[in-house]
Structure formats: structure tokens, C-alpha cells
Amino acid sequence: MPTRIGVYPGSFDPVHNGHVDIIERCCPIFDEVVVAVLHNTSKEPLFSIEERVEMLRDVLADNPGCRVESFSGLLVDYMRQLGARTIVRGLRAVSDFESEFQMALMNRRLDSRVETVFLTPKEEYSYLSSRLTKEVFLLGADLEGLVPGAVLERMRQRMVRD
Ligand code: PNS
Numbered sequence: 001m002p003t004r005i006g007v008y009p010g011s012f013d014p015v016h017n018g019h020v021d022i023i024e025r026c027c028p029i030f031d032e033v034v035v036a037v038l039h040n041t042s043k044e045p046l047f048s049i050e051e052r053v054e055m056l057r058d059v060l061a062d063n064p065g066c067r068v069e070s071f072s073g074l075l076v077d078y079m080r081q082l083g084a085r086t087i088v089r090g091l092r093a094v095s096d097f098e099s100e101f102q103m104a105l106m107n108r109r110l111d112s113r114v115e116t117v118f119l120t121p122k123e124e125y126s127y128l129s130s131r132l133t134k135e136v137f138l139l140g141a142d143l144e145g146l147v148p149g150a151v152l153e154r155m156r157q158r159m160v161r162d
Pocket of ligand 1: 009010011012038073074075076102103104106107
């Protein structure tokens with residue numbers, strides 16, 4: 001039987017508990033889950049691509065069916081290299097739907113063999129986003145319970161350093 005690979009792409013700047021929840025939900029569905037971190041040259045990220053990959057690898061160290069890689073360029077091209085056909089995206093609320101729907105259709109237009117499946121995180125993470133996480137943290141909020149411990153530690157170090 002061919003290996004069923006699920007690709008969970010994103011910016012992960014930084015990974016938060018809503019992402020981890022989705023990844024854990026993927027594990028029983030796929031033989032292998034590839035967490036694909038976008039190397040996005042146009043955005044100014046808080047964490048470099050190397051740091052984002054490293055944090056995810058730390059956080060997912062106990063999930064043997066998961067690997068973390070970075071990619072640049074079109075997601076469908078990267079999927080072709082992997083031999084994967086399934087994209088996984090998280091849907092937190094109706095507000096996510098429009099842009100996710102557009103991306104799913106564009107990816108299918110670019111490669112008709114690619115399907116996107118949507119998973120929903122625990123309700124307690126339905127408001128969580130990397131953008132808000134960074135914003136409230138930089139203004140002094142406590143992120144305990146919202147991001148993995150290893151990420152929280154890195155964010156604290158970053159605040160001290162910068
Ligand atoms: O975490 P994000 O920022 O919501 O993830 C967006 C991501 C990485 C899934 C999307 O921007 C993407 O796939 N970028 C790669 C370039 C690409 O293929 N663009 C067309 C998508 S329809």
C-alpha cells in the first residue's frame with residue numbers, strides 16, 4: 001500500500017497550541033505527517049525559518065510519524081517532490097473559511113490531484129493565531145497554555161535579547 005502523507009503547511013511564526021492540536025489530530029489519519037514551514041521572503045517574521053523549524057521539531061519530538069521541513073515556492077510543487085496529495089489546514093471559525101476555500105481551489109487548479117482537508121482544533125484554541133500570540137506577548141501578556149513551553153522559553157529569550 002502506498003504511504004499516505006498529509007502535508008500541514010504554514011508560517012508557524014511561532015507554532016502555537018492550536019497548531020499542535022491539529023498536528024496531533026492528523027497523526028492517526030496519515031502514515032506520515034509533514035509539517036511544512038513556509039520560507040517566506042516577503043514577510044518579516046519574528047523567528048527565522050531555522051528557528052521555526054527547530055521549535056516545531058522540539059515540540060513534536062515525541063511524534064515519530066511527524067517530520068518538519070521547510071519549503072519555498074509553490075506548495076503544490078513541494079507536494080509533488082514529496083509524493084503527497086493531501087494538504088491539511090485548520091479551520092477555526094467561519095472567518096477562516098473564505099481564504100481557505102480560495103487557497104484550496106487555487107491549489108486544486110494548480111494540481112488537480114491535490115485535495116485539501118480541513119480539521120478543527122479544540123474550541124479553546126479557536127481564537128488563537130500566531131499574529132495575536134506575538135502581539136499580546138510583545139505587550140506583556142502571559143502565553144502560558146497558549147504556546148508550547150519550548151516556544152514560550154524562546155519568546156522570553158527573544159524579548160531579553162532585543
Ligand atoms: O500559516 P499561514 O501563513 O496561514 O500559511 C499559508 C500557506 C503557507 C499555507 C500558504 O501561504 C502557502 O501555501 N504558500 C506557499 C505558496 C503557494 O503555493 N501559494 C499559493 C497557495 S493557493
